[in-house]
Amino acid sequence: MHIFGFTQDNFMLMTVFLIVVAVVLNIILSKPLLEPLFKGEANLEKKVKETLHELNIPASTIQINAQMLEKSLSDEKSLKRVHRIKEATNELLKLYNQMEYEIKKEIDKIDYDNFNAQEVLQNSINKFEDIKNGITIELDIPSLVLHTDKNGFQKVCDNLLSNAIKYNHPKGSVKINFHKNFLSIYNSGKAIETQNIFHIFEQYYQEDSNKKGFGLGLHMVKEFCDKHGIEIKIDSNSNGTTFFLNLTNILK
Numbered sequence: 261m262h263i264f265g266f267t268q269d270n271f272m273l274m275t276v277f278l279i280v281v282a283v284v285l286n287i288i289l290s291k292p293l294l295e296p297l298f299k300g301e302a303n304l305e306k307k308v309k310e311t312l313h314e315l316n317i318p319a320s321t322i323q324i325n326a327q328m329l330e331k332s333l334s335d336e337k338s339l340k341r342v343h344r345i346k347e348a349t350n351e352l353l354k355l356y357n358q359m360e361y362e363i364k365k366e367i368d369k370i371d372y373d374n375f376n377a378q379e380v381l382q383n384s385i386n387k388f389e390d391i392k393n394g395i396t397i398e399l400d401i402p403s404l405v406l407h408t409d410k411n412g413f414q415k416v417c418d419n420l421l422s423n424a425i426k427y428n429h430p431k432g433s434v435k436i437n438f439h440k441n442f443l444s445i446y447n448s449g450k451a452i453e454t455q456n457i458f459h460i461f462e463q464y465y466q467e468d469s470n471k472k473g474f475g476l477g478l479h480m481v482k483e484f485c486d487k488h489g490i491e492i493k494i495d496s497n498s499n500g501t502t503f504f505l506n507l508t509n510i511l512k
Contacts (some may be wrong), residue, residue: 265369267268268396273373276384278324279485280402289379290386314322316443321346322345324390324391325341325344325345325348325390326501327340328341329341329345343346343419345391346391348371351387361484370409370411370412371409372407372408372409373407373408373409373410374398374405374406374407374411374512375405375406375410375413376403376404376405376406377404377406377413377438377443377507378384378399378401378402378404380404380410380413380414380417381399381401381417381421381436382399383414384417384418384421385397385399385412385421386424387418388421388425391425392425393425393430393431393436393442394430394431395425395428395430395431395432395433396432396433396434397433397434397435397436398433398434398436399434399436399438400435400438401436401437401438401443402434402438404438404507404511405511405512406507406510406511406512407510407511407512408510409484409488412484413484413510415480415484416480416481416484416485416505417462419437419477419478419480420445420481421434421445422477423447423449423477423478423499424445424446424449425445427436427447427449427501428447428448428449429448429449432447432448432449433447433448434446434448441506441507441508441511442493442504442505442507443501443504443505443507444505446500446501446502447500447502448499448500449495449500450498451496451498451500452496452499452501457494457496460494461478461479461481461482461492462479463479483485485505488509488510489509489510490505490506490507490510491505491506492504492505492506493506494512
C-alpha cells in the first residue's frame with residue numbers, strides 16, 4: 261500500500277522520526293522557559309539555608325545569656341547580660357532585612373561603599389564576645405579604607421571568625437593582622453587535612469560533621485571573594501591555620 265508516494269513501512273519510519281524530532285525540539289525549546297523556575301527554587305532554598313546559618317550566631321548568644329540570667333538579676337553583670345540579649349535580638353531583626361540585600365545581590369544592584377575595615381572586623385569580634393569559650397582574639401591592623409560591598413565583606417569576616425573559633429582549641433587564640441595588602445586570620449586549632457583543603461569551600465561541605473552548621477560559611481566567603489577579585493590563600497600546619505585575603509583590588 262502506498263500513501264502519497266510512501267510505502268507503509270517508510271511512512272511508519274517517517275512518523276517515528278518526526279515524533280522523535282518533535283520531542284527533542286520540545287525539550288530544547290522548553291529548557292530556557294523552565295530553567296529559571298528550577299533555578300529560582302534552588303536559589304530560594306540556598307537563601308533560606310544561608311539565613312538560618314547567619315541566625316545561628318546571634319541565636320546562640322541569646323541562648324547562652326538566657327541561661328545565665330536564670331541565676332540572678334541582682335548584680336551589674338546580669339544587667340550587662342540583659343543588654344547583650346537586646347543587642348543579639350537586634351541582630352536577628354537585621355537578618356530579616358537581609359532579604360532585601362540578597363535580592364539586590366542576585367540582580368547585581370549592590371551599592372559599593374567606602375568603609376573602615378578595622379570597624380567591620382571589630383563588629384565581628386563583638387558578635388562572638390559571649391560564645392568564644394575562653395578563646396583570645398587579637399586585632400592588629402591599621403586603619404584601612406575599603407571600597408566594596410560592605411554587607412558582603414561583613415559576612416566574610418563573620419564567617420572566617422566563626423570558623424576560627426569553631427575549629428580552635430579550648431582557650432586557644434585568634435590573631436587578625438594585615439601585611440602587604442593581605443588580611444590574615446589565624447587560629448591555633450589543629451591543621452586542616454591536606455585532602456580537605458581542596459573541598460572546604462564547597463557548598464554544604466564540613467570537615468567535622470560533629471560541628472553545628474550547614475557547611476555554607478566558607479562557600480559564601482569564596483563566592484564573595486571570587487566576585488570581587490580577592491585572592492584566598494591558606495596555610496595550615498601543626499601550629500594552626502591562617503586564611504589570607506589579598507585586598508589589593510578593594511583597597512581605596
